[in-house]
Amino acid sequence: MAKNKIHSFIKKHNSISISRFINFCLYESENGYYQKKKVGEDFLTSPEISQMFGECISVFFALILKKINTTINFCEFGPGNGNLIKDITRSMHRIRKQKINYFFWEKSKFLNEKNLKKLQSKANIKKLQKLNFKREPYYFICNEFFDALPVNQFKKQNDNLYERRIKFHAEKLKIFNKKVNFSFRENFNLKNGEIIESSPLLKLYLNKILNHIKKFQGGLIIFDYAPFIKKKIDTIQAIYNKKKCHFLDYPYDSDITYHIDIKEICDLAIKKNLNVYGPINQKKFLFYNGINERHNFLIMNCESIKKKKILNLQYQRLIDPNGLGGLIKCIYISNEKLNMKFFNE
Numbered sequence: 001m002a003k004n005k006i007h008s009f010i011k012k013h014n015s016i017s018i019s020r021f022i023n024f025c026l027y028e029s030e031n032g033y034y035q036k037k038k039v040g041e042d043f044l045t046s047p048e049i050s051q052m053f054g055e056c057i058s059v060f061f062a063l064i065l066k067k068i069n070t071t072i073n074f075c076e077f078g079p080g081n082g083n084l085i086k087d088i089t090r091s092m093h094r095i096r097k098q099k100i101n102y103f104f105w106e107k108s109k110f111l112n113e114k115n116l117k118k119l120q121s122k123a124n125i126k127k128l129q130k131l132n133f134k135r136e137p138y139y140f141i142c143n144e145f146f147d148a149l150p151v152n153q154f155k156k157q158n159d160n161l162y163e164r165r166i167k168f169h170a171e172k173l174k175i176f177n178k179k180v181n182f183s184f185r186e187n188f189n190l191k192n193g194e195i196i197e198s199s200p201l202l203k204l205y206l207n208k209i210l211n212h213i214k215k216f217q218g219g220l221i222i223f224d225y226a227p228f229i230k231k232k233i234d235t236i237q238a239i240y241n242k243k244k245c246h247f248l249d250y251p252y253d254s255d256i257t258y259h260i261d262i263k264e265i266c267d268l269a270i271k272k273n274l275n276v277y278g279p280i281n282q283k284k285f286l287f288y289n290g291i292n293e294r295h296n297f298l299i300m301n302c303e304s305i306k307k308k309k310i311l312n313l314q315y316q317r318l319i320d321p322n323g324l325g326g327l328i329k330c331i332y333i334s335n336e337k338l339n340m341k342f343f344n345e
Contacts, residue, residue, distance in 0.1 A: 005031075006251055007168075015167040015178065018236070019150035019200065022247070022256050026148065027107055031252050034108045034148075042239045042255050045144050046223070046282070046324055047083035050314035052298075054087025056289040057221065061088075061139060062095045064219070064338065072096075073138045073218070075103040075128070077205065078145035082111045086119060088141075093122035103128050103138075131208055137218035140209050144328075146265075147224050147257045151199040153234065154180070156190035164195070166248070173248040194232035197258055206268060210333065214272050219334040226262045226329045228279060235259035262329055269333045277332040277343040283325030286318060288342040 006024050010016050026033045046053040065072055072092075079085050085102060092100050102123045104111075116125045153164040155177060162177035169176075190196060209220050238247035240254035247256045266276045295315045302308050319325040332343065 010166070010168055015165045015176070017152055017163070017165055018175075019152045021166050021251075022150040025247075025251050025254070025256060026150070028252070033252055033255055036252075037255075042242050044317075045080065046318055046328070047087060047143065048081065049317050049324075050311075051083075051087045052291055052294050052315065053286070053318055054084050055091045055294055056286050056291050057084075057141070058088050058091030058095060059289045060221070060285075060332075062092065065096075065139075071099065071101055071124075073101045073103065073134070073136055074141060075105070075133070075138045076141040076143075077105045078142065078148065079104045079106055079111060080108065082115060084141070084143060085116060085125065089119050089123035089125070099123055101126075105131065131205075133212050133216075135216055137216050138212060139218050140213075140220040142220065143223045144225070146199070146202050146205075146222065146260045147226070148255075149199045149201040149205075151197050151202075151236065151258050153195050153197050153236070154190075155195045156192050159192065161190070173251075175248070190232060195234050196232055197235060197261070199258075199260075202260070203268075206265060210269055210272050210274060213333065213335050214274060217335050219332060219336075221330065221332045222265070223282060223285075223328050223330050224260050224262075225257065225327055226260045226279075228329065229263065230259060230261045262331060266331060275334050275337055277334070277338065277340050279329040279331045280343055281321070281326050282328040282330055283319040283321055284342070285330045286325070291315070291319065 005028065006016070006021065009020075009024075024032070027035075029035065061072075061074075074088065076085060082104075085104060089100065089102055099121075100123045102125045104125070105128045111127075113125060113127050119125060155162050155164055157177065161180050163180050164175050165178050166173055167176055168174070212218065213220060236247050236256065236258045238245050238249070238254040238256045240250045245254055247254065262279045266279070269276050295311065298311050299308055302311065317324060332340070
């Protein structure tokens with residue numbers, strides 16, 4: 001059974017880090033959650049809700065790239081079912097009247113280049129086997145990618161720092177605190193009771209992307225679940241059969257995410273002397289990049305009352321301030337100084 005891999009690892013090492021547990025559950029090559037379930041079975045991301053999301057991103061990039069006549073390199077991390085690839089390639093081809101290069105980095109087996117053959121007349125699409133980029137500008141897209149990466153937690157208690165880890169207790173998975181050494185403790189500024197979450201993979205991917213932008217130009221747009229200012233609390237959450245559950249309850253069968261720290265990402269970019277625009281919420285980004293106009297156009301050219309209702313529901317879901325429109329934040333990082341006042345208004 002799949003669970004035996006986690007059980008065996010814990011029995012061998014007595015405990016397991018939260019990040020390694022999440023990595024087993026989500027990305028294990030045979031039984032990981034993302035190897036068994038397509039995006040949309042337990043949750044919906046914006047590209048699964050409506051094409052309007054990808055079309056607004058295309059408008060955003062078209063404005064940035066309007067003076068560039070050469071072929072543009074896009075690279076999406078974690079495209080899931082590939083809906084955003086389809087929407088952006090179609091839209092960019094319609095706007096620019098030329099093909100783009102669209103690379104993607106995806107561990108799930110549900111998406112491969114064969115599924116995207118119909119788009120080859122509009123874009124050169126290629127799955128990356130390794131994170132190696134040409135010495136050229138790339139425009140990176142990360143939509144709900146970072147929040148699904150494995151994360152560790154550290155908690156301060158009685159003036160000591162502890163790593164929260166997982167072990168077996170009475171044949172059940174339980175979280176316990178393991179004291180960390182003094183030198184490591186100095187890296188965190190915590191008060192008693194506070195928890196900090198740290199994802200090694202987030203830092204790895206982010207540094208790879210930002211270093212490339214710093215050296216070869218381009219940019220990075222991020223959409224992800226996050227507060228404007230992250231509190232020092234436990235934010236790990238899970239969904240099993242469309243219902244919330246504890247992330248230890250259903251290994252391999254639940255989607256596990258956490259709230260990323262937008263400020264941490266911005267600070268890292270600023271340290272590399274890159275320009276950061278935002279954060280703003282998804283609703284604001286979509287408004288300033290034409291979702292109202294696109295929605296009205298689709299409604300006006302739709303004769304079916306049923307389809308009009310669906311379009312209205314999709315539009316509302318994307319901009320709902322209590323849902324995706326407010327919970328998801330957007331930032332753009334670039335080596336260039338750009339006139340994008342809507343990010344700061």
